[in-house]
Each structure stands twice: as C-alpha cells, then as structure tokens.
Amino acid sequence: MDAVQVVKSSSPPSHEGIHIVRAAIRLLAIFVVFPGTLLIWLMMPTNTYRQIWLPQIRLKASSSTYLGAEGGTILVYTFPILFIAVLGCVYLHLGKKLNNHELKSWISIISSSGTTKNRFAVWKQPMLVKGPLGIVSGIELAFFVMFITLLVWSLSTYLHNKFKNITTQSAAKHHEQVWESKLDSAALVLGLAGNVCLAFLFFPVARGSSVLALFGLTSEGSIKYHIWLGHIVLAFFTAHGLCYIIYWAATEQISQMVIWDKVGVSNVAGELALLSGLFMWATAIPRIRRKMFELFFYTHYLYILFMFFFILHVGIAYACIALPSFYLFLVDRYLRFLQSRTSTRLIFARVLPCETLELNLAKTPGLKYNPTSVMFINVPSISKMQWHPFTVTSNSSLEPEKISIVVKGEGSWSKKLYQMLSSPSPTDRIEVAVEGPYGPASTHFLRHDTLVMVSGGSGITPFISIIRELLLLSTSFSYKVPKVVLICAFKNSLDLTMLDLILPMSSTSIDMSNLNLQIEAYVTRETEPKTDGSKPVRSIWFKPNATDAPVSPILGTNHWLWLALIISSSFVVFLILIGTITRYYIYPIDHNSNTIFSYSLRAVLNILVICVSIASTASGAVLWNKKKNAMENKQIQNMEGPSPMGTPQSLYYNADRELESLPQQSLAQATNVHYGERPDLKKVIFECTGSSIGVLASGPKKMRHEVATICSSGLAENLHFESISFSW
Incomplete structure (x- = not known):
C-alpha cells in the first residue's frame, strides 16, 4: 500500500504534508543520527578517541553528581539508538495513518512516484543468492558489509595500537615475556570485538521493532543475522576467555579465575x-x-x-555500549509477555486430510495487519513454554472479526495439535495464547503489473493472505489489481486441499470477477488424481468461554505512538531514578572516583531500575488501552458462533461434486493441476508479460534459491524478486 495514493473527488487530502514529515524523519534518522553513531563506533578503537575524546567525555561526565561514569556512555551510545527507535515509531505511525486513509478512498497509482519506488526497490533485489546467509537483498548486504567493515576495522586497530606499545622493556616491567604481554592484550581485544557484535545481537529478535521497519527490514527476514551474530559473539568471547586462562596459567596467576573484585572487572x-x-x-x-x-x-x-x-x-558504564539493542528487546519482550497472558477465543478450525489445520480466532476490528504477517501461538495443553510462528492467512479488512492461521503437521508440536482436532470426537475448547501479529510495515504488491508467486508445500500460506488482500481491493474498491500467477508444488494429491484455504469460509459475498487469477498446481509424487469418495475437509466449532478474549493490538490502534511513548518515557524514568540513586546513595560514598563503590552493586541497581522503568511504563500503556478496548472486547466475547456445520465441499478433492458457491466455482476454473511433474520455473516466469513483474517465493530453501537465481540473472529487467521465509 505504500506505493499508492488516494485521490478524492472533493477537496484533495493533504498527503503532501505527511509525506514531507516522513521524508524528514527518515532523513534525520538514516542520514544524520545513524552516520553519527557509526562514526563514534569507527573512532572508538583509535588513539584519537581513547586519548582525546574519551577523557573529555569522562571529564564532563564526572562533573555530574547524578549519572556519574555511565552518563557519558549513555549520551554517546545509548541515547542515539533509542532516538532512532522513537523516530521510527513516529514514521511508521504516519505511514499507517496514510494507509488507513487510502483504504477509505478510491485508489490510483501515481505515475510520478513510480520512479522513486522502483529506485528504492532496487535495494530489495537479491544481491547474493547462494552462501551461508542464503538470499541477501541490497539493503541487507549494505548493512552486512558495514558491520564486517566495522568489525575488521575495530579488531585490527585495537591489535595494532596494543601491540605497538609492547616491547621487551615494557614486558620486563611486568615480569613477563613479550608473547605473554601480547597474549594479554589479544585476550582483551577479542573481548572488545565480541562487544561490537553483542551491540547488534538483539535487533533482529525484537519482533515489533521500529528500527528494522524504518530500514525496510523485518524480524522474520533478519533472524538469520541474529544466528550468525550469536555464533560470532560466542566465538570471540570463548577465545577471549581461553586466552586469559592460558595467560594466567603461563604467568602463574591461575587464581585470577576465582576473583570477584569489588571495583573493576569481575572474572x-x-x-x-x-x-x-x-x-x-x-x-x-x-x-x-x-x-x-x-x-x-x-x-x-x-x-x-x-x-x-x-x-x-x-560494569554498567561499559555495558551501556551494547545496551540499546537489549533495551529495545526488553521493551518488546515485556509487551509480548503481557499479550500472552490472555487466553484467546478460538472460534472454529478447518481440518484438512493433509495434516493441515486452519485455526480461526476472534479479533477486534481495530486490529490491522498487512499480508505475510506472522503470529506466534502457544497451546498450554501441548506445551506451556513452546511458542511457534505461523503465517496469518486472513485479511484484517475482509475478515474484521477473525484472524486465521494455517498449521501444517510437520513437527511433533503441530502433529499433536492436528491429532487433537482430527480425532472422531475432538475437544470442544482449546486454550490458546498468542503473540502478534507481526509483519511488514507496508506492502508493495500493487506497483507491479503481474505477481508471480512460487510456493512449495506449506509455503503457500503467505500467498493466501496476499490473494485475499487483492480480493478485498478488487471487490470493495473496484481497483484493478495485478494479474496473479500462483505456482504451487505439492508432494501428494491430498495436499491440493490446501487450495481450499485461499477463500475464507464465508466466501459467498466475494466477487472474483475482477481478480485475474491463474493457479498452476503440481503434484510431484503422483501421476494421477486420487479419489476415495470421502469428505476430506471438515469444520470444528468451539464453545466460547467467559475468560477468553479476542486478539487485539496490545497497544491499541495507535500502536506505534504508544511504543514511542514507552521507549522515551521509560528511558526518562530510568534516568530520573538512577540519577536520584546516584546522587543520594552512590555519590556520597564514591564521589565519582569509581574506586570505592562496588561495580557489581552499581550494575545490579542499574539493571533493576531499567526493568522497573520498562515494566511500569509498558504496563501503564497496556492497561490504558485495555480499558479503552474493554467494551469492544465484551461485544466480541458475547458473539455466538454458528452451530456446528457439516463438512464443506472441497474444490480439488472429489471435484466432481457440484459446487454451490460462485467464488468456489471461479477458483476451481482458474486452477490447472499437473501430476507427476515439477514446474519449469524459468519458462513460466519468463513467459509472464508486463512492465513490472513481482516474483515472490516461499517454501524450501532450494526452490527459493532457484527463483532468486532466475530473477537476478539479468536476462529480464522487469523482474522484482522477494523471498518470504519463516524457517531458520
């Protein structure tokens, strides 16, 4: 929706001001604050920083009786990143406001904005297809190169500056050999390099992060970088620890391993x-x-x-360097915790014979999300601790009072859930807790003439949400949506029943005449259709419970503004509380000398104050929004579901039966099933026509890489690739 503009017949809406403000926010965050922060990181290993900048920062910080030693570090390292996060929240709120207004008006593409969008879209094209990181876009590659450059620069500069001062004479003063002094310095440098990686470790796992969304990234797409950062962090810290152990053993100081100094580093x-x-x-x-x-x-x-x-x-002063990403993660994690405490109202489930479930949960009409969003599910009767992500297949506007996910029985957890619901006498209530949904801040599907969606197995689920979005636009707004070519590969003919989930259960009011949809389904392990005369798809309705509540936005409809308020207010509360503690408890003892008051106690006090600040502000915001939504939630809780229904007809299994629903007939007519073969992806993609063709791939890694290779080959300039992967 970011690539579309609203045009009213009466006085035109003032979108120009919103676009200018958003552009200014992005310019400030990405081209001013972020480069400034990056400059500090680049200068940190140098002598200029250590001998000139850092003493000046410490001198000014030590003059404060409120924050003491960590005041300068908070100002230089923590504040800029939190400021970017707050700016990102405002940017995303304005974008959501713009999108909501667009959905209420008739929609048209602005030809003048196409160049800008396409220019930005180049950065989302796959730059790397094969390798340990998989498919990497231009944006991801730019950040990856910057990070590797920063890491190599920091490691080499630290080592150079440390080693050049080690001589035979300097080592002799400490009763050491040169190699022992160098090992001591190398151990310290490895720890410093590990801290560089740790500073970025928690950004990808903050699911509701405004920082990632501001840069056009998602947590689901960035989780691979969390994995690699975790490996690098622990490799550096392990080497850091081993080098110190070897150094202590060589210099007969092995007792250092059991020392917990009151002031200084605690081994x-x-x-x-x-x-x-x-x-x-x-x-x-x-x-x-x-x-x-x-x-x-x-x-x-x-x-x-x-x-x-x-x-x-x-110590807390040095930990402030890596604090920002962890601070934002704590805010996100606590909000997820508060949302997961509520039992969610499960309305009904559609059970497919291919060990697949569609779970339909009640939601408030105010909960809005974009296609390809993900929701995390917990079923306490299976496991009280396990949370699993699943793609949201419903559309928040087309289905305002329910949200749907598809669960494919591929693991032990999902198989247990399928067995619970596929039994002859399934339970009439299942307790479910949710976190999310989380997804992209905006979508760009409408800027293409044609959408080619390639899926394998359960990889079809993200595309169901996209098709339903296009159905909404073509039905409710009479908007000419792109032509859709869905290429889906399944192992068995039973898996074809997943195509039944493309349409919502209440699909009688949907008009598919304006949607140019072509489905090419491939059954790779069977050469002919299987028929057994059974009714494969059935619905199970669940009894409502007074304690159940619909899925609702944890921070209300103005989610991003509330998140900005939580981040900023919690940080201010933290500064006030820790400043008060420092001024009236720590300073009278230490007088900013950092040689008397216990480092560990100071760190514990800071950790405690951070947790209290985040918990109090986030809880207050959630309670405020919960009261506002109480009436709406009560109305949905009292909603009576229809009486249990019989088995609905399947479009692709026992397809000889007469279908009463016109949308189902249209969907069946748009589908071609191929048995015993695999799709020729290169041929199908190159045969598509249009000035701009969006190619999306979801499913097995090998298939996604094949599609990405075709699009990045340079043989066709009108192909724009996007990988959708939730497996890591």
Missing part, C-alpha cells in the same frame, strides 16, 4: 556469562536445534543469565 561473573553462552551455543547447532527443539528452546532462556553476568563482568 567470576565473566566465566558464568561465558558458561551460559556456551550452553546456548551448543544447543543452537542446526542439527540439535531441529531434532531437539525443546532443548534448544528452553536453554535459550539462558540469555537472561548471560546478559546479567556480562553486565556484572564489565
């Missing part, structure tokens, strides 16, 4: 942090993670101990 805390990290690292190995997911999932909560002991190890 024991560092060892406990490393031990927690090593447990997480071992269970994050891909083979272990896939085969023993529960072990991986539970041990990953050790990140709490890892960060706690890391802060105790280095």
Whole structure:
C-alpha cells in the first residue's frame, strides 16, 4: 500500500504534508543520527578517541553528581539508538495513518512516484543468492558489509595500537615475556570485538521493532543475522576467555579465575556469562536445534543469565555500549509477555486430510495487519513454554472479526495439535495464547503489473493472505489489481486441499470477477488424481468461554505512538531514578572516583531500575488501552458462533461434486493441476508479460534459491524478486 495514493473527488487530502514529515524523519534518522553513531563506533578503537575524546567525555561526565561514569556512555551510545527507535515509531505511525486513509478512498497509482519506488526497490533485489546467509537483498548486504567493515576495522586497530606499545622493556616491567604481554592484550581485544557484535545481537529478535521497519527490514527476514551474530559473539568471547586462562596459567596467576573484585572487572561473573553462552551455543547447532527443539528452546532462556553476568563482568558504564539493542528487546519482550497472558477465543478450525489445520480466532476490528504477517501461538495443553510462528492467512479488512492461521503437521508440536482436532470426537475448547501479529510495515504488491508467486508445500500460506488482500481491493474498491500467477508444488494429491484455504469460509459475498487469477498446481509424487469418495475437509466449532478474549493490538490502534511513548518515557524514568540513586546513595560514598563503590552493586541497581522503568511504563500503556478496548472486547466475547456445520465441499478433492458457491466455482476454473511433474520455473516466469513483474517465493530453501537465481540473472529487467521465509 505504500506505493499508492488516494485521490478524492472533493477537496484533495493533504498527503503532501505527511509525506514531507516522513521524508524528514527518515532523513534525520538514516542520514544524520545513524552516520553519527557509526562514526563514534569507527573512532572508538583509535588513539584519537581513547586519548582525546574519551577523557573529555569522562571529564564532563564526572562533573555530574547524578549519572556519574555511565552518563557519558549513555549520551554517546545509548541515547542515539533509542532516538532512532522513537523516530521510527513516529514514521511508521504516519505511514499507517496514510494507509488507513487510502483504504477509505478510491485508489490510483501515481505515475510520478513510480520512479522513486522502483529506485528504492532496487535495494530489495537479491544481491547474493547462494552462501551461508542464503538470499541477501541490497539493503541487507549494505548493512552486512558495514558491520564486517566495522568489525575488521575495530579488531585490527585495537591489535595494532596494543601491540605497538609492547616491547621487551615494557614486558620486563611486568615480569613477563613479550608473547605473554601480547597474549594479554589479544585476550582483551577479542573481548572488545565480541562487544561490537553483542551491540547488534538483539535487533533482529525484537519482533515489533521500529528500527528494522524504518530500514525496510523485518524480524522474520533478519533472524538469520541474529544466528550468525550469536555464533560470532560466542566465538570471540570463548577465545577471549581461553586466552586469559592460558595467560594466567603461563604467568602463574591461575587464581585470577576465582576473583570477584569489588571495583573493576569481575572474572567470576565473566566465566558464568561465558558458561551460559556456551550452553546456548551448543544447543543452537542446526542439527540439535531441529531434532531437539525443546532443548534448544528452553536453554535459550539462558540469555537472561548471560546478559546479567556480562553486565556484572564489565560494569554498567561499559555495558551501556551494547545496551540499546537489549533495551529495545526488553521493551518488546515485556509487551509480548503481557499479550500472552490472555487466553484467546478460538472460534472454529478447518481440518484438512493433509495434516493441515486452519485455526480461526476472534479479533477486534481495530486490529490491522498487512499480508505475510506472522503470529506466534502457544497451546498450554501441548506445551506451556513452546511458542511457534505461523503465517496469518486472513485479511484484517475482509475478515474484521477473525484472524486465521494455517498449521501444517510437520513437527511433533503441530502433529499433536492436528491429532487433537482430527480425532472422531475432538475437544470442544482449546486454550490458546498468542503473540502478534507481526509483519511488514507496508506492502508493495500493487506497483507491479503481474505477481508471480512460487510456493512449495506449506509455503503457500503467505500467498493466501496476499490473494485475499487483492480480493478485498478488487471487490470493495473496484481497483484493478495485478494479474496473479500462483505456482504451487505439492508432494501428494491430498495436499491440493490446501487450495481450499485461499477463500475464507464465508466466501459467498466475494466477487472474483475482477481478480485475474491463474493457479498452476503440481503434484510431484503422483501421476494421477486420487479419489476415495470421502469428505476430506471438515469444520470444528468451539464453545466460547467467559475468560477468553479476542486478539487485539496490545497497544491499541495507535500502536506505534504508544511504543514511542514507552521507549522515551521509560528511558526518562530510568534516568530520573538512577540519577536520584546516584546522587543520594552512590555519590556520597564514591564521589565519582569509581574506586570505592562496588561495580557489581552499581550494575545490579542499574539493571533493576531499567526493568522497573520498562515494566511500569509498558504496563501503564497496556492497561490504558485495555480499558479503552474493554467494551469492544465484551461485544466480541458475547458473539455466538454458528452451530456446528457439516463438512464443506472441497474444490480439488472429489471435484466432481457440484459446487454451490460462485467464488468456489471461479477458483476451481482458474486452477490447472499437473501430476507427476515439477514446474519449469524459468519458462513460466519468463513467459509472464508486463512492465513490472513481482516474483515472490516461499517454501524450501532450494526452490527459493532457484527463483532468486532466475530473477537476478539479468536476462529480464522487469523482474522484482522477494523471498518470504519463516524457517531458520
């Protein structure tokens, strides 16, 4: 929707002002604050920073009786990133406001804006297709190159500056050999380099992050960078610890391993942090993670101990360098915790014979989300701790009172859920908790003449949400949407029943005549259709419960504004509280000398104040919005679902039956089923016509790479690729 503009027949809406404000915010965040922060990171390993800038910062910070030593670090490292996050929230709120207005008016493409959008779209094209990071877009590659450059620069500069001062004479003063002094310095540098990686580790896992959305990224698409950053962080910290152990053993100081200094670095805390990290690292190995997911999932909560002991190890002043991403993650994590405490109203489920479920949950009409969004689901009767992400297939405007997800029985958790609902006498109520939905801040599907969507297996689910979005625009707004070519590959003919989920269950009011849809379905492991005379798709309706509530936006309809308020207000509360504690408790003891008051106690006080600040402000915002939505939630809770229905007709299984629904007939007519073959993706994609063709791929890694290779080959300039992957 970002590529469209509203035109009213009466006085034209003032979109120009909103666009100018958004452009100014993006300019300030991306081209002013972010480069300034990057400059500080680049200068940090240099002698200019350590000998000139840092002493000046410490001198000014030490003159303050309220924040003390960490005041300068907070100002230089923490504040700019939180400022970018707040700017991002305002930017996204204005974009959402613009999109909501567009949905209420008739829509047309602005030809003058097409060049700008296409120019920006170039950065979303795949620059790398094969490799350890998979498919990498231009935006991701730019950030990846900047990060690697920063890491190499920091490591090499630190080592050069440390080693050039080590001589035989300087080593002899400490009763050491040259190699021992260099090992000591190298161990410190490895820790400093690991801290550079740690500063970025938590950005990809903040699901509702405004920082990622501001740069055109999503948490789902960036999770691979969290994985790689985790590997690099723990590799550096492990090497850091081992080098110190070897150094202490060589210099007969092995007793340093059990020292917890009151002032200065705490070795024991560092060892406990490393031990927690090593447990997480071992269970994050891909083979272990896939085969023993529960072990991986539970041990990953050790990140709490890892960060706690890391802060105790280095002290709060130095930890402020890596604090911003963790601070934003804590805000996001606490909001998710508050949302997950509510039991969600499950209305009905559609059970397919291919071990697939469509779960339909009640939602408030005020909950809006874009296609390809993801929602995390927890079913306590299966596992109280496990949360699993699933693609949202419904459309928030087409289906204002329910939200749907599709669960494919491919793992032990999803198979247990399918068995619960596919039994002859399924339960009449399942307790469900949700987090989300999370998704892209905007979509750009309408800027294309043709959409080619390639899926494999359950990879079709993101495309269901896109098709329903196009159905809404073509039906409710009479907008000429792009032609849609859906290429879907399935293993067995039973999997064809997933195509039944393209239309919502109440599809009688949908007019498909304005949607140019072509479905090419491929059954790769069977040479002919399978018929057994059964009715494969059935619906299960669940009894409502007074304690259940519909899915609602945790911060209301103005989510981004409330998030900006939480981030800014919690940070202000933190500064006030820690400033008061420092002025009236720490300063009278330490007088900003940093040689008397316990580093560990100071760190614990800061951690406690950060948690209290985030919890109090976020809880207040959630309670305020909960009261505002109480009446709406009550109305939806009292909504009576229809009586249990029989088995609905399937379009592609027992297709000889007469279909009563006109949309179902149209969908069946638009579908061609091919048995015993795989799609020739290169031929199908190159045969599509149009000045701009959007190519989307979702499914197995090999298939996505094949599609990306075709689009990035340069043989056709009108192809614009986008990978949709939620597997990591």
